[in-house]
Amino acid sequence: MSGAGSSVKGKSAVLLLAHGTPDVLGEMAEYLSKVTGGRALPDEVVKELQHRYALIGLRETPGVEAPPLTKWTMTQAYLLEQALGAGKVYVGMRNWHPYIADVVNEMRRDGVTHIKAVCLAPQNSRTSVGLYRKAVLSTATGIEVEFVAGWAESPLLAEAFAKKLRPVWAEACEETGQRVPVLFTAHSVPCRTIMTGEASVAGARPGTPVQDSPDPYPVEAKRTAQMVAERMAAVGFQEKDWFFAFQSQGVSGGPWIGPTVEDTLKAIKAEGHVGVVMQPVGFLCDHVEILYDIDIAFRESARQLGLKLWRAESLNDSEVLVQALVDVVSGQYKATVDEVMVPA
Template sequence: MNTNSAVLLLAHGTPNVLGEMAEYLSRVTGGRALPHDVVEELQHRYAQIGLGETPGAEPPPLTKWTLAQGRLLEGLLDGTPVYVAMRNWHPFIADVVAKMRADGITHIKAICLAPQNSRTSIGLYRQALLSATADMEVDFVPAWADHPLLVQAFAEKLWPVWALACAQSGRRVPILFTAHSVPCRTVMTGEASIEGARPGTLAQSTPDPYAVEARRTAALVAERLSVVGLTERDWHFAFQSQGMSGGPWLGPTVEDTLNALKDEGHVGVVMQPIGFLCDHVEILYDIDIAFREIAGELGLQLWRAESLNDSPVLAQALAQIASANTSATSANQDEAATPNAV
């Protein structure tokens, strides 16, 4: 990279206090208002993982770990600065881009901290970034779901907890990989844009790659553990955290899968969310509280692999991606996206 280049890590964003929930959710949904009971339920979930009415001693987990990942990456890049921006909360993408411009940055290597490509994530990050960088050169990394070091990082977290679960239960324990669900309409009949056309010019509808890429990451992690005896019969895949706003969402669900594992005679399950790179509400509440409770009611013990968080192997993966040559994306290119639902 030249002296006017920088890396920009893009993440989803999360509120800092419970009172910001309604505004935060309106950004997630693209301005669509949500029922009051949905806002209250999500406030409850965030409160369960430590979010309060006033700012805590440290940022919420997603912000904390994303900033830490940025610092680790910067330490590997030999002087190239690393910035962090969020799509749905502070620090917003547009604000961080303005700071980069003021710092003299003219070229951005943008990496989404969501390895699997989806219109409800990557497409929206790209759209927000390009709208803020009309006068800058942008290299946008669309996906890195099968990066060898990403796979290694997940495998290193999974192996010890799987070994522990099998030892404690005295039998082989199935592994359940998960990724965040998305509305079915964005996967089956999503609209793809024409590269280079003005925003809103649509090409023929094409399937979204997200479901395939999520399963691909899981399969590669499982393959990495074949050397310690993991077989295809030992792992399953499900989509978690389906939204509360109606309409069909991508499955199978974790709940249905846990029931199926119980019916097969299993006594426990090891979960690893391979669609997330750090702790946040979909892990700390959905898995550690809600799914653990469901598993307990079924008579299943639930173990979870630690999140990547400040994994040095993840940092190395990001460093390789940041240093790789990619073609620049002009600021007048855009990609159609469907606003996230909750």
């Protein structure tokens, strides 16, 4: 499945881009090889990730319902298509079915001549958005591509997160009888990703492209968090009430950016707090980094520190998120957009 609903009207269509996730546990090794660019991971890593995915519901055989990331991404595409009212919204995944290349070819067969590509990763990073861009352009020969490289500062995106955060923060404060801090998170990336061109040359592996500017990702991730915090002010939320950390550092080796969630939880406990509310602002729907990393692993880390952990619901089928996407696609929100390209 690469989209939903009506047929393409005209020659322009929206392509939503996401990470992808395996459908069954037996696909884990192949899936991870896509994530690492073909580099095989040790068996113990594959088995550990199979264990984590099993805990969030992935099975040995296909179930009635798709895995959370697939289910919610397809739902978001359907809701966006309905909100736009015209044209088909396609979904392409970088690391699993439906692959971006297959979906772009489908769009070509459908007569699409202009693609508006939007990453469901609002903060621009070379390890995410940059790879999506490469995947689209490598197969979109002869098709105009308008690629949205970032929409981290969308006011409606911030409001979508704030709407999910308000009730759980109020619940945590009422239950504890004190102000409970919020820990905003985004997915960590390798340190080499955010280095300047000069630093990259010094520490790069042979063949690594030289970057001539810092990666905007950590700044954009924290800016999204700041905007959510600002929208919480109406319910008494203050600057001192929030922290930020990068979660889910990878298993591929080398240093990844921090601070980590684990270290930040220790700092929160050291300040005398009895609980924490977590909200990942770099993710738009439920998947393993939320359902396992936060709901299971970080909850246990917090428990061992004597902290109760709450989590704001993921955006998933949020109406406000869909409107944010409408604004990005329509140009109402001035996202960071690459100029229109026609790959040769």
